[in-house]
Amino acid sequence: MIQDYVMQTGINILLAWSVYIILLSGSLSFANGGFMAIGAYVSAVLTVKFGIPLILAAALAGAAAFLFGIVVAYPALRTRGLYLILVTVGITASIKVMIESIDYVGGIQGFTGMSGASPWHVVTLVLVVGAALWLISHSRLQRMLDAVREDELVAASLGINVVHLKVACFGAGAFIAAVAGSFYAHYLLFVRPEDFGILPSVFIVLYVVLGGMNNLWGPPVGATIMTLVPEFTRGLAQWRPTVFGILIVLLLLVRPDGLLPFRVPTERRLRNRPNNP
Amino acid sequence: MSALLEIRALHKQFRGLTALDDVSFDVAQGELLGLIGPNGAGKSVLINVVSGVYAASAGTVWLRGTDVTSLPTYQLARRGIARTYQNIRLFARMSVLENVLVADQRYSARPFRTLFAGGRREDCAAAEVLLERVGLAAKRDALAGTLAYGEARRLEIARALAGRPRLLFLDEPAAGMNELESEELAAVIRSFRAELDVIVLIEHDVALIRELSDRLVVMDSGKVIAVGKPAEVLADPRVIEAYLGAEEADG
Ligand SMILES: Nc1ncnc2c1ncn2[C@@H]1O[C@H](COP(=O)(O)OP(=O)(O)OP(=O)(O)O)[C@@H](O)[C@H]1O
Ligand SMILES: [Mg+2]
Numbered sequence: 001m002i003q004d005y006v007m008q009t010g011i012n013i014l015l016a017w018s019v020y021i022i023l024l025s026g027s028l029s030f031a032n033g034g035f036m037a038i039g040a041y042v043s044a045v046l047t048v049k050f051g052i053p054l055i056l057a058a059a060l061a062g063a064a065a066f067l068f069g070i071v072v073a074y075p076a077l078r079t080r081g082l083y084l085i086l087v088t089v090g091i092t093a094s095i096k097v098m099i100e101s102i103d104y105v106g107g108i109q110g111f112t113g114m115s116g117a118s119p120w121h122v123v124t125l126v127l128v129v130g131a132a133l134w135l136i137s138h139s140r141l142q143r144m145l146d147a148v149r150e151d152e153l154v155a156a157s158l159g160i161n162v163v164h165l166k167v168a169c170f171g172a173g174a175f176i177a178a179v180a181g182s183f184y185a186h187y188l189l190f191v192r193p194e195d196f197g198i199l200p201s202v203f204i205v206l207y208v209v210l211g212g213m214n215n216l217w218g219p220p221v222g223a224t225i226m227t228l229v230p231e232f233t234r235g236l237a238q239w240r241p242t243v244f245g246i247l248i249v250l251l252l253l254v255r256p257d258g259l260l261p262f263r264v265p266t267e268r269r270l271r272n273r274p275n276n277p
Numbered sequence: 278m279s280a281l282l283e284i285r286a287l288h289k290q291f292r293g294l295t296a297l298d299d300v301s302f303d304v305a306q307g308e309l310l311g312l313i314g315p316n317g318a319g320k321s322v323l324i325n326v327v328s329g330v331y332a333a334s335a336g337t338v339w340l341r342g343t344d345v346t347s348l349p350t351y352q353l354a355r356r357g358i359a360r361t362y363q364n365i366r367l368f369a370r371m372s373v374l375e376n377v378l379v380a381d382q383r384y385s386a387r388p389f390r391t392l393f394a395g396g397r398r399e400d401c402a403a404a405e406v407l408l409e410r411v412g413l414a415a416k417r418d419a420l421a422g423t424l425a426y427g428e429a430r431r432l433e434i435a436r437a438l439a440g441r442p443r444l445l446f447l448d449e450p451a452a453g454m455n456e457l458e459s460e461e462l463a464a465v466i467r468s469f470r471a472e473l474d475v476i477v478l479i480e481h482d483v484a485l486i487r488e489l490s491d492r493l494v495v496m497d498s499g500k501v502i503a504v505g506k507p508a509e510v511l512a513d514p515r516v517i518e519a520y521l522g523a524e525e526a527d528g
Contacts, residue, residue, distance in 0.1 A: 140384045140391035140399075143371070147379045150368045157328055159354035159382040159440055168389075263370065 003119050007187050009227045010122035014180035016207035016219035017129055022173035023213050024136070025166040026149035027077065028085055031069075032177040033201030034092035037193065038065045039178025040185035041105050047186065048113040055121075058182035062175040069174025073167040092201045099193045110192035117186035125183070126220075129176055133216040145169070146263075177204075206248055212258025221259055279342055281306045281474055282327075282444065287336035289322050289499075296322040298499035300336070309466075309476045311490030311507065313483075315519055318496040320479045321363050324446045328360045329353040340444075355382060357443030361433040361450060363479075369422030373413055373432055376421050377404040380439035407435045411465055427458045431465065443474040451482050459485055487511065495519070 015032060022029040039061040046057035076087045105111045136142050147155040148162050156162045185191045203226070211222025226244065251259070280303035289297035296319045304310050312320050325331040327338055329350035338346045345353060368376050378401065384391050408414045411431040416424065421432060430450050437445060447466070451459040463485055470476065480486045486493070486507070493510040495503040497519040503510045510516055 135392050139394065140378075140381075141388050143375060143379045144385055144388050144391075146371055146375075147368050150370060151366055153330060153350070154362070154366045154368070155379075156350035157330065157354055157360060158380040158385065158436070159351050160379075160385045160388070161351045165388060 005228065005231065006119040007117075007122055007183075008231075009224050010119065010126050011180050011184050011187075012204075012207060012223040012227045013126050013220040014122070014129060014176055015204045016211065016223040017133060017216070018173045018175075018177035018180065019204050019208050020213060020216065020219040021133065021176065022169050023208065024142075024145045024149065025169040026152065027088075027166060027170065028205065029088045029170070029173060030085060030198065030201040030205060031072075031076075031088035031091040032173060032204050033196045033198065034095035035065045035069060035174040035177035036181035036184065036200070037092075037095050037099060037196035038068060038174075039181030040191050040196070041099055041111065042178070043182035044111050044114045044185045044191065045105060047116070048111075054116045054182070054186055058121075058179050061182045062179040065178030065181075066171045066175040070167055070171040073170035074163075077163065077166050077170065089198060089201070092196070092198055096193045096197055099196075108193060110190055112190040114186040114191075115189055117183040121183050122180075125179060130216070130220075137216055203244075206244065208258075210248060210251060210258060212255075212260040212262075214257060214263040215260060218258050218260040225259075279339075280304060281308075281341060283337075283339040284323075284327070285337045285339065287323070287326060287338065288334045289319070289326055289331060290334040295499050297326065297333075297336075300496070300499070300501055302494050302501055302504055304475050304477065306474050308491050309470060309478060309489055311486040311493040312477055312479045312496065313481070313486055313493060314496035314502075317498075318519075319499040320496055321448055322499075323496070324360060324448055324477070324479065327353075328358050328446060351385075354440060354442075355386065357441075357474075358446070359437035359440055359442035359444065360446040361430070361437055361448055363448040363452065365426075365429045365433060367421040367424070367429055367432060367436070369420065371421055372417070373419050373421055373424070374401060374404055374408065374417040376432055376436050377407055377439045380436050382440045404439060407438055408432075410468060411435045412461065427454050427462075430454070431462070434465065434469075438469065438472075444477070445469070445473050445475070446477045446479075448479045449481065450478070451480060451485055463489060483511065 015036065018032050018035070019029055042064050043057040043061035046052040046060060047054055072091055076084065076091070079087055099105060100108045144155070144160050145165060147160060148165055152162050207223040207226050208219045209222070210226060211220065212218030282304040285301050287297050287300040300323060312323070314320055322331065326333050329348060333346055336346070337344055340356060345356060368379070371379070405414065405417065408417055411434055413428060413432055413435065416428060421429070424432060434447065434450060451462050454462060459482060466476065466478070466489060478486065478489060490507050493505065493507050494501055495510055495516050502519060503513050503516050
């Protein structure tokens with residue numbers, strides 16, 4: 001039981017961070033449910049049909065999603081704001097339809113035979129991704145991303161290669177979502193395309209909105225709350241989406257920037273770093 | 278010897294509107310060029326095209342003999358073109374010091390390397406000197422969005438200079454400033470002249486432009502209507518008429 005909580009919370013934290021890292025460059029992505037699907041199916045095929053060990057399969061699935069993310073990012077990131085959101089929704093929708101039409105992975109029936117994911121995998125991954133994000137948040141890269149998020153055009157006219165940064169963030173988000181998807185699939189033992197539709201993508205974004213998107217701690221807080229609260233209010237099961245909808249609206253009225261809205265200037269972080277001789 | 282910056286037959290079309298119509302002029306090494314003209318003349322559009330914010334519809338921009346017309350914005354910045362904006366565009370949620378630090382091109386050229394800078398403390402000295410020179414040292418930790426108008430304009434100049442540019446385009450840096458503030462601004466601009474190859478200054482304040490510019494380019498309705506020494510150009514009947522005409526049209 002506790003294992004289930006750790007597993008679900010950990011995976012949702014990773015998914016929330018996968019959206020957060022794309023948001024670092026100012027793009028809101030609803031494609032991460034799709035990237036998660038790529039991870040789940042690619043890794044499942046690799047372990048079940050080719051006998052590749054889970055960790056390697058997850059890494060390969062992440063790499064596949066990374067490449068896919070970069071390839072779609074170039075055209076997708078030509079759009080902004082609402083249009084970009086629609087494009088990312090489209091990415092998720094088409095990945096789902098694509099998987100449904102591939103008989104090799106069971107089509108709409110789903111795919112099974114995976115096993116072997118443990119909470120330890122996910123906890124380790126949360127620590128690794130968290131450390132990477134911490135490194136970013138204490139670097140000049142974070143400051144450049146902040147600039148891109150505030151005003152792309154000005155960032156570019158200061159010599160920042162905006163497209164490069166945005167595409168890299170998109171790829172990194174796809175990678176994290178896909179690795180999370182890999183462990184998700186090998187924990188559930190059975191996946192169907194409908195596990196990865198638009199709704200999961202929306203939920204992932206809501207974790208980030210709830211927790212706050214201005215620092216790396218907001219997304220895991222949002223993900224944890226949204227994962228555990230419904231578990232402890234099982235009676236409300238079928239009202240879950242409704243309750244969440246209301247919660248989010250209320251929260252945004254009170255705290256429009258999420259639960260943890262603060263942003264620490266990168267300059268202060270870098271200044272306070274211990275001085276290595 | 279050819280000029281440092283050569284603008285040749287530049288055109289910019291916005292659907293029906295011709296914002297730049299066959300604009301050609303040169304800017305020489307060491308020159309401070311004033312760019313003037315009535316509202317809507319195309320001055321800002323020209324800067325936007327040269328700095329890569331807008332794509333030219335036709336024509337060429339040569340920088341030290343290289344065609345840079347279709348380079349992306351960040352490439353132009355790396356070739357030494359920096360600018361400020363008529364409608365101030367600071368990173369409002371970043372601190373004053375960060376606005377300057379982020380413009381350091383040693384890092385933006387290799388953004389991912391900055392992840393592994395080790396435990397070294399960041400060197401802010403150069404940025405702090407810049408802030409000092411524009412009179413913002415005391416504001417270094419304030420959020421840029423909280424600055425007063427004149428301070429924000431000076432921070433834009435400091436940010437533009439933080440990338441160690443060779444060419445600086447200032448789009449109405451004194452707009453909205455009182456007389457004292459624009460005097461201080463003139464002193465700031467003068468103090469940076471020796472460090473830059475070229476400054477192009479757009480300004481409506483004739484006294485300021487006369488005082489600072491080596492040469493003037495006057496634009497009206499997307500065309501260059503006069504080029505020359507400030508005293509001559511400002512006495513040119515066509516220039517006077519362009520301004521008077523604009524003033525009458527304004528009511
Ligand atoms: N992005 C745009 N889309 C369409 N038209 C534009 C755009 N930018 C500028 N224009 C038009 O181009 C013309 C020249 O504008 P520009 O901003 O260069 O004038 P300006 O000389 O800078 O005037 P001001 O002194 O008022 O700043 C104007 O008619 C303006 O409306
Ligand atoms: Mg203008």
